[in-house]
C-alpha cells in the first residue's frame with residue numbers, strides 16, 4: 001500500500017505542490033533531449049541515404065569533440081581548431097565513402113553494419129593514439145560559449161537555467177531547422193531524399209550516390225561535432241561520452257529509423273522521461289534510473305509499435 | 319572510350335548501335351550475341367516473351383549492367399562499360415518496368431529530380447535559397463510545369479506519388495524522364511497494368527514526345543496492337559537471342575515470332 005502510494009500518488013502531489021521543481025526537471029530533460037535528438041539525427045540521415053545502420057555515430061561524437069580539444073591543446077587557436085575539426089569530419093566522410101561504402105555497395109545490410117563496427121574501433125584507436133585516452137575539458141570559453149547561469153523566479157521558486165544549456169538548445173534547434181530546410185527545399189536535399197527512396201531511380205536521373213553519401217556522412221559528422229561540444233561542455237570529453245551517444249538507440253526505436261521528426265520528438269521524450277523518472281521516482285529504486293529508463297521505454301515501444309512514432313520501416317532483427 | 323576508331327559499320331543515322339552484346343548472370347545467359355541499332359528520331363520497339371532479356375537490354379544501354387561481351391555505341395561513342403550517371407549525362411533517360419519513383423516526394427519534386435544534372439548552383443546559395451540558386455530553381459520549375467501541363471497531371475502536382483494510382487505513377491515516371499530532355503528515351507512496359515483509356519493516353523504522349531520533341535524512343539511493350547501502332551521498327555528477343563528485326567508488318571509475318579508468341583499463348587500470358 002505504502003509502495004503504491006509512493007509510485008502513483010506522492011510524485012504527482014510533489015509536482016503539484018512545487019511546480020518550480022517540475023519546471024526545472026522538465027527543462028533539464030528538454031536540454032538532454034535536444035542533444036539526444038541531434039545524435040539520433042545523425043543516424044537517421046545516414047540510414048535514409050545509404051541504408052547503413054551507423055553503429056559508429058556515437059563514437060563520432062567523441063571523436064569530433066576529442067579532435068577539437070586535441071587541436072587546441074596542440075596550440076591551435078580555438079576557432080581555427082573548430083574549422084580544422086570540420087575539415088577532419090569532411091575527410092572522414094570522403095574516406096568512409098571511398099573505403100567502406102563504395103566497395104561494399106549492394107552487400108547485405110549485416111556486412112555494412114559490421115563495417116561500422118570496424119569504423120568504431122578504428123576511431124577509438126586512432127583518437128587515443130593521437131590525442132591520448134585521458135578525459136579533457138571542452139574549450140567552452142574559447143569558443144565563446146556562454147557560462148554561468150540565470151535564476152528565474154517562476155511559480156513560487158527559483159528555476160536555474162545554465163547558459164550553456166540555453167545555448168545548446170538554441171544551437172541544436174537551429175541546426176535541426178537548417179537541415180530541415182536543406183532537405184525539403186534544395187536540389188541536393190531533393191537528391192538526398194531521392195536516393196533514400198530508390199537507388200536505381202536516383203541513378204537513372206544522374207544523381208551520384210557517392211556524392212550524396214559524402215554529403216550525409218559530412219552532415220552527420222557536423223551534427224556529431226555539435227553534440228560533442230555541447231555534451232562535452234556539460235561534463236568532459238572522454239570515451240565515456242559514447243554511453244550518452246548510445247542513448248540514440250532508444251531514441252531511434254521511439255522515433256523510427258527513417259524519420260527526422262521522429263528523431264526530434266523521440267529525443268525529447270527520452271530526455272524528459274529520464275529526468276522526471278530520476279527526480280520523482282529515482283529514490284524508490286536507489287537512483288540511477290537515468291541509465292536504464294530509456295531502454296525500458298524503448299522496449300515497451302518495440303512491443304506495441306515496432307515501426308516507431310513516425311517511421312515507416314520496421315527494424316529488422318539481425 | 320576510343321572515339322578515334324569509329325566503327326565503319328555504324329550508320330550515321332544511328333543514335334545507338336548494340337553490337338554482339340552478351341550478358342550472363344552466373345550460369346544464366348540473359349543476352350546472347352544481340353545486335354541491333356536505333357535510328358535518330360524513330361520509335362524502336364523491343365518485344366519478346368517474359369524472361370527474353372528485354373529489360374536486361376535496357377539495363378545495358380543505360381549502364382546498370384555491363385555486357386559480358388560486345389559493345390554499345392551511343393552518339394558515335396563506343397563503350398563497353400558505362401556508369402549510369404554517364405549515360406544520364408549523355409542524354410539517356412528511362413522508366414522502369416515496376417515503376418521506380420521517389421514515393422515520399424510530390425509529383426512536382428519527382429519530376430524536378432529529372433533536372434538534377436542541369437542544375438549547378440553551389441551548396442551555400444541553395445541553403446540560403448537566394449541569388450543564383452533561386453533563379454535556377456525558378457527556371458527549372460518552369461520547364462517542369464510545362465511537362466506537367468503536357469502530361470495533364472496538374473491536379474496531382476502536390477500529392478506524394480506513393481498515394482497515386484498505378485496508371486498515374488507511370489505518367490509521373492515518364493514526366494521525370496522527360497525532364498531530363500533526353501536524346502534517347504527508354505520505356506520499359508509503360509502501359510503494363512493500365513486500362514484501355516490509360517493506354518490510349520500513354521500512346522498519345524509517347525507519339526507526341528517523339529513527333530514534337532524529336533526524341534528517339536526504345537519501347538518495350540507486350541500489347542501487340544500498341545506496338546504495331548507506335549513503332550517504326552521492332553526487335554524481337556527470345557531466350558536472350560534476337561530472332562527477328564524489321565518493320566511491324568515484317569515481324570508480324572515472321573514464322574519464328576509467330577511460334578514464340580504461340581508458345582506464349584499456351585502459358586496463358588497476355589501479349
Ligand SMILES: Nc1ncnc2c1ncn2[C@@H]1O[C@H](COP(=O)(O)OP(=O)(O)O)[C@@H](O)[C@H]1O
Pocket residue numbers: 343346347348366367368369370371372373374375
Ligand atoms: N540481376 C539479375 N540477376 C540474375 N538474373 C537476372 C538479373 N536480371 C535479369 N536476370 C535474368 O535474365 C533473364 C532475362 O530477364 P529480363 O531481362 O528481366 O527479361 P524480360 O524483361 O524480357 O522479361 C531472366 O532469366 C532473368 O531471370
Ligand SMILES: [Mg+2]
Pocket residue numbers: 372373374415
Ligand atoms: Mg522486363
